Amino acid sequence: MSEPTHLRVLLRDWLYAIRTPAALCDEAPEPSALSIWDPIHLGVDEHSHPVRVTLAYRNMLLAGEPGAGKSVGLNLPVGHAALSTDCDLWLFDGKLVELGLWRTCAERFIGPDLDDAITACQDLQAEMDRRYDLLDAQRRRKITPGDAAHGFRPVVGVFDEVAYYSATVGTKTQRETFSVLVRDLVARGRAAGIIVIAATQRPSSDIIPTSLRDLFGYRWAFRCTTDSSSDIVLGAGWATRGHTAAAIAPEDKGVGLLLAEGGEPRRIKSAYLSDEQVYALADRAAALRAGSTP
Numbered sequence: 001m002s003e004p005t006h007l008r009v010l011l012r013d014w015l016y017a018i019r020t021p022a023a024l025c026d027e028a029p030e031p032s033a034l035s036i037w038d039p040i041h042l043g044v045d046e047h048s049h050p051v052r053v054t055l056a057y058r059n060m061l062l063a064g065e066p067g068a069g070k071s072v073g074l075n076l077p078v079g080h081a082a083l084s085t086d087c088d089l090w091l092f093d094g095k096l097v098e099l100g101l102w103r104t105c106a107e108r109f110i111g112p113d114l115d116d117a118i119t120a121c122q123d124l125q126a127e128m129d130r131r132y133d134l135l136d137a138q139r140r141r142k143i144t145p146g147d148a149a150h151g152f153r154p155v156v157g158v159f160d161e162v163a164y165y166s167a168t169v170g171t172k173t174q175r176e177t178f179s180v181l182v183r184d185l186v187a188r189g190r191a192a193g194i195i196v197i198a199a200t201q202r203p204s205s206d207i208i209p210t211s212l213r214d215l216f217g218y219r220w221a222f223r224c225t226t227d228s229s230s231d232i233v234l235g236a237g238w239a240t241r242g243h244t245a246a247a248i249a250p251e252d253k254g255v256g257l258l259l260a261e262g263g264e265p266r267r268i269k270s271a272y273l274s275d276e277q278v279y280a281l282a283d284r285a286a287a288l289r290a291g292s293t294p
């Protein structure tokens with residue numbers, strides 16, 4: 001899709017959500033889905049420039065102290081994925097209410113049961129291996145947009161809050177099994193079209209070990225309490241170079257540092273969607289996925 005066309009579609013879809021139903025009836029916008037291969041709007045940088053990232057072949061980590069704005073930030077890639085009828089959405093939410101708003105758009109919705117989460121991760125892992133076998137047989141390295149027609153749809157797996165499954169509930173063995181599965185999905189999933197988005201309010205080394213953190217191409221640190229917890233999200237050494245999420249004021253909700261592969265952390269303010277807007281988007285996405293628009 002060309003840039004102007006893409007922008008028009010993106011704007012129309014997001015604007016659709018923030019208009020009243022009456023205005024929508026008046027304007028009757030042409031319904032259209034997004035694509036997971038298109039850039040995702042996250043917010044604006046310090047110069048008010050839009051910040052967009054492409055999730056295909058990437059994973060995203062969001063972390064920060066409670067109330068810093070992770071859930072609002074998480075709704076942006078989840079919303080884009082939900083509106084993208086060329087991908088599947090697998091949602092893991094121990095609290096049920098964070099990602100629950102998108103439940104009607106999800107192929108799989110996993111609640112607080114750790115065994116369910118493990119089973120879903122195993123299913124995703126099996127799907128990943130199946131895709132690699134097929135890619136190998138076709139002498140190819142990765143799935144591409146054209147593969148959707150052959151059943152290779154990207155799968156976006158979203159975990160909120162990942163520490164709930166990896167460090168809070170269940171037995172030690174179950175938690176370790178879950179952690180190993182998630183690590184494998186993050187490490188090997190990208191070329192097979194498995195995209196992992198994980199959020200946590202516990203930016204500590206036991207929840208985000210360096211070897212796992214380094215597998216996330218996008219790391220989004222919302223306000224953290226210390227330089228070291230900010231470094232756990234972004235990578236060692238960024239705080240001493242002046243990039244620390246501990247410097248974000250507590251009242252700056254939705255402000256975070258975004259590290260995209262190869263760059264420096266950028267201070268950005270996430271776009272904001274109210275619950276009402278999220279529900280409107282989720283309804284629209286569910287209808288698009290069902291083949292009809294509201």
Ligand SMILES: Nc1ncnc2c1ncn2[C@@H]1O[C@H](COP(=O)(O)OP(=O)(O)OP(=O)(O)O)[C@@H](O)[C@H]1O
Nearest residue numbers: 065066067068069070071072201253254270271272
């Ligand atoms: N981009 C934003 N613009 C304006 N307000 C925001 C923004 N992001 C977050 N907020 C405000 O901050 C509050 C907390 O945000 P959010 O629920 O996303 O935090 P959180 O980090 O997910 O918290 P928790 O870890 O406790 O779930 C929101 O209810 C909202 O009022």
